[in-house]
Amino acid sequence: MDQLLQALVALAIIVGAGFTLIGSVGLARLPDFYMRLHAPTKATTLGVGAILFGSVLYTMVTLGSFSLHEILITVFLFFTAPVSAHMMIRSALHLELKQSSATRGKPWPHGRPGER
Amino acid sequence: MITWAINIGLALTSLALLLNLYRLVIGPDTPNRILALDTMYINAIATIILLGMKLQSTLLFEAALLIAVMGFVGTVAMSKFLTRGDIIE
Amino acid sequence: MRDHLLILPVVLPLVTAIVLLFAARRSTWLHRGIGLGSTALLVGISLWLVAIAGDGGHEVYVLGDWSPPFGIVLVLDRLSAAMMAVMSVLALFSLLYASGGEDRGPYFPALFQFQLMGLSGAFLTGDLFNLFVFFEVLLIASYSLLMNSGGLARSRAGFHYVVLNLVGSLLFLLGAGILYGASGTLNMADLAVQVSQATPANQALLAAGGLVLLVVFGLKAALLPLLFWLPRTYSAASPAVAALFAVMTKVGVYAMLRTFPLVYGPLAGDLEGLVWDWLWPLSLATMVLALIGTLGAQTLSTLVSWQIVLSMGTLMTIMSLGQAHAYGALIFYLIHTTWITGGLFLVAGLVKSQRGTAGDVLSAAPKMQSSTAISVLFLIGAMGVAGLPPMSGFPAKLALLQSTGLSDGWTWIWALVVGGGLISLIALSRAATHLFWGHSEGQFNEKRKLHPCCYIGAMALVLASPLLSLGAQPALDFTRAAGEQLAAPQFYIDAVLGRESVSALPAPVEGRVP
Amino acid sequence: MTRRLLPRPRLSLFLFLIWLLLSNSVSASSVFFGALLGWLIPMLSHRFWPDHTHSAHPLLMARYLMVVLMDIAVANLNVARLILGSPKKLRPAFVTYPLELDNDFAITVLASTISLTPGTVSSQISDDRRYLLIHALDMDSEEELIRGIKRRYEKPLMEIFQ
Amino acid sequence: MTLALIVFLPFLTAILPPLARPAGRSLCAFAAGVGPIASLVLALNHLDTVLSGGLVQQSWSWIPGLGMDLAFRLDGLSMMFVILILGIGLLVILYARYYLSAKENNGRFYALLLIFMGAMLGIVTADNLLMLIVFWEATSISSFLLIGFWSHKTDARKGARMALAITGGGGLALMAAVLLMGHVVGSYALGDVLAAGDQIRAHALYPLILVLFLLGVFTKSAQFPFHFWLPHAMAAPTPVSAYLHSATMVKAGIFLLARFYPALSGTELWFYIVTFTGATTLLVGAYIALFKHDIKALLAYSTISHLGLITFLFGLDTRLATVAAVFHIINHAIFKASLFMAAGIIDHETGTRDMRQINGLWRFMPHTTFLALVAASSMAGVPLLNGFLSKEMFFAETLESDLLGGFSWTLPVIATLAGVFSVAYSIRFAHDVFFNGRPNNLPKYPPHEPPRYMKIPVEILAALCLVVGVLPAWSIGPILASAAASTLGGALPDYSLAIVHGFNLPLLMSATALSGGLVVYLMRHKLFAIHDSWPEIDEKVIFDNAVRTLAGWSGRAIRLLENGSLQRYNLLLLLSVLAVGLTALWPMDFSSLWARDLAPVDPGTAVGAGILIVTSILTAAIHRRRLFALVALGTAGLMVALGFARFSAPDLAMTQLSVEVVTVVLLMLALFFLPQSSPAETPLLHRARDLAIAAASGIGMTFLTWTILTQPYSTIADFFLEQSVPAGGGTNVVNVILVDFRGFDTLGEITVLAIAALGVFAMLDGLKIRAPSRDYTGHRWSSDPFPIMLQQLSRPLLPMALLVAIFVLFRGHQLPGGGFIAGLITAVALILQYVANGVNWTQERMPVAYRPVIATGLTLAVGTGVGSWFFGAPFLTSWHGYVHIPLLGKTELATAMVFDIGVYLTVVGATLLILAKLGRLSTIDETGQEVS
Amino acid sequence: MELLFSIVLGCLTTSGVYLMLRGRTFPVVVGLTLLSYAINYFLFAMGRLHTDKAPIIGTSESYADPLPQALVLTAIVISFAMTAFSLILALRLRADSGTDHADGREDDA
Numbered sequence A: 001m002d003q004l005l006q007a008l009v010a011l012a013i014i015v016g017a018g019f020t021l022i023g024s025v026g027l028a029r030l031p032d033f034y035m036r037l038h039a040p041t042k043a044t045t046l047g048v049g050a051i052l053f054g055s056v057l058y059t060m061v062t063l064g065s066f067s068l069h070e071i072l073i074t075v076f077l078f079f080t081a082p083v084s085a086h087m088m089i090r091s092a093l094h095l096e097l098k099q100s101s102a103t104r105g106k107p108w109p110h111g112r113p114g115e116r
Numbered sequence B: 001m002i003t004w005a006i007n008i009g010l011a012l013t014s015l016a017l018l019l020n021l022y023r024l025v026i027g028p029d030t031p032n033r034i035l036a037l038d039t040m041y042i043n044a045i046a047t048i049i050l051l052g053m054k055l056q057s058t059l060l061f062e063a064a065l066l067i068a069v070m071g072f073v074g075t076v077a078m079s080k081f082l083t084r085g086d087i088i089e
Numbered sequence C: 001m002r003d004h005l006l007i008l009p010v011v012l013p014l015v016t017a018i019v020l021l022f023a024a025r026r027s028t029w030l031h032r033g034i035g036l037g038s039t040a041l042l043v044g045i046s047l048w049l050v051a052i053a054g055d056g057g058h059e060v061y062v063l064g065d066w067s068p069p070f071g072i073v074l075v076l077d078r079l080s081a082a083m084m085a086v087m088s089v090l091a092l093f094s095l096l097y098a099s100g101g102e103d104r105g106p107y108f109p110a111l112f113q114f115q116l117m118g119l120s121g122a123f124l125t126g127d128l129f130n131l132f133v134f135f136e137v138l139l140i141a142s143y144s145l146l147m148n149s150g151g152l153a154r155s156r157a158g159f160h161y162v163v164l165n166l167v168g169s170l171l172f173l174l175g176a177g178i179l180y181g182a183s184g185t186l187n188m189a190d191l192a193v194q195v196s197q198a199t200p201a202n203q204a205l206l207a208a209g210g211l212v213l214l215v216v217f218g219l220k221a222a223l224l225p226l227l228f229w230l231p232r233t234y235s236a237a238s239p240a241v242a243a244l245f246a247v248m249t250k251v252g253v254y255a256m257l258r259t260f261p262l263v264y265g266p267l268a269g270d271l272e273g274l275v276w277d278w279l280w281p282l283s284l285a286t287m288v289l290a291l292i293g294t295l296g297a298q299t300l301s302t303l304v305s306w307q308i309v310l311s312m313g314t315l316m317t318i319m320s321l322g323q324a325h326a327y328g329a330l331i332f333y334l335i336h337t338t339w340i341t342g343g344l345f346l347v348a349g350l351v352k353s354q355r356g357t358a359g360d361v362l363s364a365a366p367k368m369q370s371s372t373a374i375s376v377l378f379l380i381g382a383m384g385v386a387g388l389p390p391m392s393g394f395p396a397k398l399a400l401l402q403s404t405g406l407s408d409g410w411t412w413i414w415a416l417v418v419g420g421g422l423i424s425l426i427a428l429s430r431a432a433t434h435l436f437w438g439h440s441e442g443q444f445n446e447k448r449k450l451h452p453c454c455y456i457g458a459m460a461l462v463l464a465s466p467l468l469s470l471g472a473q474p475a476l477d478f479t480r481a482a483g484e485q486l487a488a489p490q491f492y493i494d495a496v497l498g499r500e501s502v503s504a505l506p507a508p509v510e511g512r513v514p
Numbered sequence D: 001m002t003r004r005l006l007p008r009p010r011l012s013l014f015l016f017l018i019w020l021l022l023s024n025s026v027s028a029s030s031v032f033f034g035a036l037l038g039w040l041i042p043m044l045s046h047r048f049w050p051d052h053t054h055s056a057h058p059l060l061m062a063r064y065l066m067v068v069l070m071d072i073a074v075a076n077l078n079v080a081r082l083i084l085g086s087p088k089k090l091r092p093a094f095v096t097y098p099l100e101l102d103n104d105f106a107i108t109v110l111a112s113t114i115s116l117t118p119g120t121v122s123s124q125i126s127d128d129r130r131y132l133l134i135h136a137l138d139m140d141s142e143e144e145l146i147r148g149i150k151r152r153y154e155k156p157l158m159e160i161f162q
Numbered sequence E: 001m002t003l004a005l006i007v008f009l010p011f012l013t014a015i016l017p018p019l020a021r022p023a024g025r026s027l028c029a030f031a032a033g034v035g036p037i038a039s040l041v042l043a044l045n046h047l048d049t050v051l052s053g054g055l056v057q058q059s060w061s062w063i064p065g066l067g068m069d070l071a072f073r074l075d076g077l078s079m080m081f082v083i084l085i086l087g088i089g090l091l092v093i094l095y096a097r098y099y100l101s102a103k104e105n106n107g108r109f110y111a112l113l114l115i116f117m118g119a120m121l122g123i124v125t126a127d128n129l130l131m132l133i134v135f136w137e138a139t140s141i142s143s144f145l146l147i148g149f150w151s152h153k154t155d156a157r158k159g160a161r162m163a164l165a166i167t168g169g170g171g172l173a174l175m176a177a178v179l180l181m182g183h184v185v186g187s188y189a190l191g192d193v194l195a196a197g198d199q200i201r202a203h204a205l206y207p208l209i210l211v212l213f214l215l216g217v218f219t220k221s222a223q224f225p226f227h228f229w230l231p232h233a234m235a236a237p238t239p240v241s242a243y244l245h246s247a248t249m250v251k252a253g254i255f256l257l258a259r260f261y262p263a264l265s266g267t268e269l270w271f272y273i274v275t276f277t278g279a280t281t282l283l284v285g286a287y288i289a290l291f292k293h294d295i296k297a298l299l300a301y302s303t304i305s306h307l308g309l310i311t312f313l314f315g316l317d318t319r320l321a322t323v324a325a326v327f328h329i330i331n332h333a334i335f336k337a338s339l340f341m342a343a344g345i346i347d348h349e350t351g352t353r354d355m356r357q358i359n360g361l362w363r364f365m366p367h368t369t370f371l372a373l374v375a376a377s378s379m380a381g382v383p384l385l386n387g388f389l390s391k392e393m394f395f396a397e398t399l400e401s402d403l404l405g406g407f408s409w410t411l412p413v414i415a416t417l418a419g420v421f422s423v424a425y426s427i428r429f430a431h432d433v434f435f436n437g438r439p440n441n442l443p444k445y446p447p448h449e450p451p452r453y454m455k456i457p458v459e460i461l462a463a464l465c466l467v468v469g470v471l472p473a474w475s476i477g478p479i480l481a482s483a484a485a486s487t488l489g490g491a492l493p494d495y496s497l498a499i500v501h502g503f504n505l506p507l508l509m510s511a512t513a514l515s516g517g518l519v520v521y522l523m524r525h526k527l528f529a530i531h532d533s534w535p536e537i538d539e540k541v542i543f544d545n546a547v548r549t550l551a552g553w554s555g556r557a558i559r560l561l562e563n564g565s566l567q568r569y570n571l572l573l574l575l576s577v578l579a580v581g582l583t584a585l586w587p588m589d590f591s592s593l594w595a596r597d598l599a600p601v602d603p604g605t606a607v608g609a610g611i612l613i614v615t616s617i618l619t620a621a622i623h624r625r626r627l628f629a630l631v632a633l634g635t636a637g638l639m640v641a642l643g644f645a646r647f648s649a650p651d652l653a654m655t656q657l658s659v660e661v662v663t664v665v666l667l668m669l670a671l672f673f674l675p676q677s678s679p680a681e682t683p684l685l686h687r688a689r690d691l692a693i694a695a696a697s698g699i700g701m702t703f704l705t706w707t708i709l710t711q712p713y714s715t716i717a718d719f720f721l722e723q724s725v726p727a728g729g730g731t732n733v734v735n736v737i738l739v740d741f742r743g744f745d746t747l748g749e750i751t752v753l754a755i756a757a758l759g760v761f762a763m764l765d766g767l768k769i770r771a772p773s774r775d776y777t778g779h780r781w782s783s784d785p786f787p788i789m790l791q792q793l794s795r796p797l798l799p800m801a802l803l804v805a806i807f808v809l810f811r812g813h814q815l816p817g818g819g820f821i822a823g824l825i826t827a828v829a830l831i832l833q834y835v836a837n838g839v840n841w842t843q844e845r846m847p848v849a850y851r852p853v854i855a856t857g858l859t860l861a862v863g864t865g866v867g868s869w870f871f872g873a874p875f876l877t878s879w880h881g882y883v884h885i886p887l888l889g890k891t892e893l894a895t896a897m898v899f900d901i902g903v904y905l906t907v908v909g910a911t912l913l914i915l916a917k918l919g920r921l922s923t924i925d926e927t928g929q930e931v932s
Numbered sequence F: 001m002e003l004l005f006s007i008v009l010g011c012l013t014t015s016g017v018y019l020m021l022r023g024r025t026f027p028v029v030v031g032l033t034l035l036s037y038a039i040n041y042f043l044f045a046m047g048r049l050h051t052d053k054a055p056i057i058g059t060s061e062s063y064a065d066p067l068p069q070a071l072v073l074t075a076i077v078i079s080f081a082m083t084a085f086s087l088i089l090a091l092r093l094r095a096d097s098g099t100d101h102a103d104g105r106e107d108d109a
């Protein structure tokens, strides 16, 4: 059981850290701002979530106590990540950052569709 | 096994932080940089939690929570600065 | 109260400030009453401190009951008592002057009390880091008071003043950090003990720490080449604030007197006199520059500002002699120069208030109202600052010159003090004839009445000069004893650390791990 | 009376739970202080807490959360693949999504959900709150995307906040 | 007491004339006379004692620590001067009653005159060297004010300033001399110093003492080359000229020569300096006097010349010459005072002092003419008048000296030559004014005799000229004897005060002078032509230009140094630190750097350090793009916080994180009103220099840190670690230090924060600032200030953040956290409300003002401190204990927590006061309209 | 580790000092902030560098020196207050002078 838990912790950590890295890789290599934004808001958030989950298990394994307060950070991140992303993309739209040529559809410049 | 995983995890997050730094430096514009910083905040949470596990200490938990809060507020404020200039109006 | 007397100078202004904060934002007569009453009380407390310090040795107040060197202590000796007295009297009359209308800015009364709290704390603390904290209190209060009302000159000078002092604060931390890193303590007495027992490797670090602190204190004390911020800042400040600032530079000198004879004094072995070698040439050069500045000044406030620089140069020159009698003389001079330059700033304020747009520029303008009343104050003040008898500048100058005892380099000091007197005389008489004698045609449109508060405040500070001269002997006795105290740091250390004598003490202190 | 003494019961409960999470224990003092603060803080700050005239159905809410969590997990794998794959093959798009929800809170929940789930980020909400601008990382067809969102998220949310 | 009263009565009664002024001029003058009369009576009381060789002394201790006593003496010399000062002073008071018009401020005039009189009396009766300086400088100041009495005249102002600069400067030199004498002798008592003449002369400092002393003497007595201030002092009202600039003040220098004669004379140095200065002054003064058209100027140069004569006599350094000098002091005072008064009458009656206009006045004012002729004859050295007697003695003495060896003949020649000119200008004065045809274009015509009483002083003085001239031994003998005796400090030489000593060489010199003078006067037109062809020298202009030039240069020099450039000042500050740091660390042995076992670097830390290095350098490198710099700074701040976490400082990590975000918010708030980018400003060279200094600072910092980190270390820290739980009641030692061991620091620190907030508020109060309507890319600002998503999320976040803050606050004593961090979390949560919902929305929902919050916070903190007094403990002594509460079990209560709550409230209040005020700044848009 | 830490401090100092020497208000304030990071780190390091020794009693065998940490905390808060003040002052200067040059005038030496 303990072994299994330990493996689970290790897995959570590796997976979590892996997702974090993938998010950052996306940030580094995707072609335009709008696409880059997807990477950290999703992958990284989930990655941290996984690591936090690992931490909960880890406390159980090593300290033998039941610790749930990592949930707080996870929940907080899940609540705030979409809003952060929204705020950032709004600023990008406001500054009319160029989107990659492959992009279909057009953003609205001034808060309303159809007015361009 | 866990120690090994934690070290790997730290290496990965460190690498992630370096990639964020790359984006921060090359930009090419402010939203991209804000995005890089925001990602850095989240990666920092991962790093802190991993560090806490490595040191078998729970003392860093509140620091991690605080990074989450402060990162959010910072990102929001910077983004609003770009769209409105005046962030408290 | 006697038990807690040492903390009162910090608590009283703080509590007063809080009370004033709870009340409305702008000054009324109630606020003025509270502020003036509290400041008058502070004067009373300071005089009590002087009496106590005059009686005996060092008095130590152990904050939080944590014995030194672990907790913070307040230490009263003659020097700190003298500084308290100088400061509180100056403050009382500056505040009285401000009650004539200058205190209308938001929170002025509270900020003023905070300023006094910072000064008191700085004068009484026996802990290096705590000194930093109180430096910050008095600095931020001074920034706020300086910016109390607007104007380009004020914001320009203010920004320079603030930025330089911010760097100064960072350097203070650097210096304190080096000293802690090398000695493991922050209590000044303990620091002195550690320095006296320093290993050769640590000595270089301790020297670096001390010299960085010299730069920090030198910045406050307007030591060349760190003084250029002063004239513009002081002449841009409103009169009461400028007058109070007369003691701000003295904080730098105080900090030097407090730390250097103690830590780098007779007990410091190889490090003894470390600071004086730097201070001597720089302070002499400061005097020379101040004289040039005095001659070139184009407004009365600038002139007084340079006179402050001159006095700072003089104080530090004498200090760098590193002798008990020199300390004694310079403390007396410090009392004199603080009050008289403060008084002159208030007189400059009166002049400004009467000359409209001409301000205190040294050129002809229509005859001002109340010219005679102001000119009498100016005359007394100018005589005082130039060191003419029977004002306090004269005994102060005599004390300084006598204290050099014709030791090495006395000719420099004598030449600069005596020649400086002449240059001051020329500059001040020029100012006087421009401001009070040569009038241009025309009249000021509006009648400007002198506010009695302003006038009484200015008069009181200016008249302090002849009074100090009259009571020079007791004052001199006190300051000379203060000088003796400074030159014999072992008593300070014994009082703070509670030991029989420094020499009898073994190297490691209790609770200290090698 | 209850409203005055306990202005935001759900907020109180929520805070109580957070307190327990924070203190990481269910000791008597944690419970006591959690309850105390759960009561006190809403008293002080209830004016900041949005007024919920609608009553969200807890069971529906739970089901919705489960769906979203599942989607997040799937979405991430998806996005990871896209990131690591060739960027040239990506088909990004801006999509204007017509909203049926009509209160700010629900719209916010929907927009957040969209951002957390596969390859989409809510970019802009129109001034009249009738359209949502969505950026998709790799989109097959606009209609399918809109339909998917409507079915999986907006409909349940409408039920919850009705 | 009486001696002091002689001096102080004039001072004390100086207040009477201003009080009496409304009652008219006469009463005013009378009020002025009261003090001097009383003083004179008191002085004459001691006349018998003094004349019989006695010495009256009185002293009180003033500043014994400096050797300064209120000590007075009355000996022959003092008595002579006291009588001169008071006697002539009273005559001047009477004279001035008629001289000044009723419109002028008679009260002030007499008051100043009395102060001057008191100061002069102080000089001549001082029995303590420092006392003497006190009164010496008092004469400088009061004469400055008297010369400038007619302050509306440019001449008066400049003349006054020049006099003050020269005599005041001399006074400073004298002070130095006196201090050195005191140092040599070991006492400032006059008796001690006079008795220690040999000791002084033998001392290595003697030349310096003498030079400084003579500087004081010569400046005051208008000796060449310091003579030039005196003629310009004639801008003063004539009574002042009569009193100060002939009879008394200028004699103060001469008095000092007499007074210190026993202590300083008797050396070759004395002889050479004093004699040559005196001789030169004598000759130069007499020569220039002849060419002056202004009566007062003529008299002024004549005064200079006579002062030179007296100095000359003292320089000759023989006992007889000294007697002659003292005699001439009296005689010159008498005739010159009367001449000035006569000149004043003429000025008063004709409206001018120009001798080219004034002619033939004997017709209009015969009485005055007679008086003036008597005095002028005395000045010329005509027999049967007092001036003749002392001049005769002078001629005799010049013949006696042989100190110049083969050149000794030059002295009588100079004396005779000076006598020639002196006769010539005296004749000029007499002839040009009172005879020489008719007046020429006088401003007031015709002139009249002055009021009766205005002439009385002149009459008295003219009578004295005659009485002394005819009956010297009877009239002046005793006082001269006693004065000369006390000057010489011993027995008097043989001399006789006969009118004529038979037909001898001095008489021949006198005759030569008289006839030569007449010849010179007759040839005056040629001489004038020659003199006029020489360039005119106006010392006032030269002095004024010199001062102005000096002031100009000083001003330029200062502006060059103090150029108002912050960059310069910062540079100097940094260079200073680098300089001291370098010198301090130079001697250090750096081998220790590698000696200690160092902790290994792990990859994670290396990456963090690398990011911090890159972002910090980036911030500097791209600082001109300000927003970018801000983002880089934020990243660096995050890394700093991670560093704290890495090195076992969780409290610091949390504080740094929160402060960092608040700082960035603040920077953005400010940046909104500032340009978004810096222009390329400084030249490349400057930037290279700055970079070099920055690099040097960085390298210095690296070395310093590395050095300290590798040093062995002992600290007081163990005490805190041991005592934290048992004595402080907390396991978080950092927090216990903050709120308990060093709570006093924290009290100061929150005060700083509070003051900063109030200061910022005050600074922003009423400030209107132009806000940009477009961002730096040229886009108009978005129309949606508060995005829905943010709004919706921010609202529930507040109660949660409050909860977290309270959690962090209360656990701070045991685990990372505390008042600061909690305060900052709360502040950040509220900032988020402002950002998401706006100031108005937030403020509406928050019924608290921040000022009382700050005040409450400070109250709690200081209250915890003061509270301990009631338990007999020092300020900020903490108490903690465990109480058993039903249900909750053992619960800790600690006063330090109350303190921490105070910290919390202050931090919240201060932070938000700043941000909210800044957010509500009233702004002006592009059209100049105010936007709230 | 000590050397790396020292180098980081050196870089922070270099950047801070360079910015502090600029002529405009904003970079100066940013520079001061960087410089204060450096000084805070320096002060912190005076207690030497420790890993896993947070000064919370009961969490470790030996502890880092808590005193510098407390001092740094004080210093952080104070420098925050000072930064706020200087920033607002920069705004005032800008409002009064119309330029953001620290000397309140555009012409540059």
Ligand code: NA
Pocket (backbone or CB within 6 Å): C364, C365, C366, C367, C368, C433, C434, C435, C436, C437, C438, C439, C440
């Ligand atoms: Na004037």
Ligand code: NA
Pocket (backbone or CB within 6 Å): E354, E355, E356, E357, E358, E359, E360, E431, E432, E433, E436
């Ligand atoms: Na004539």
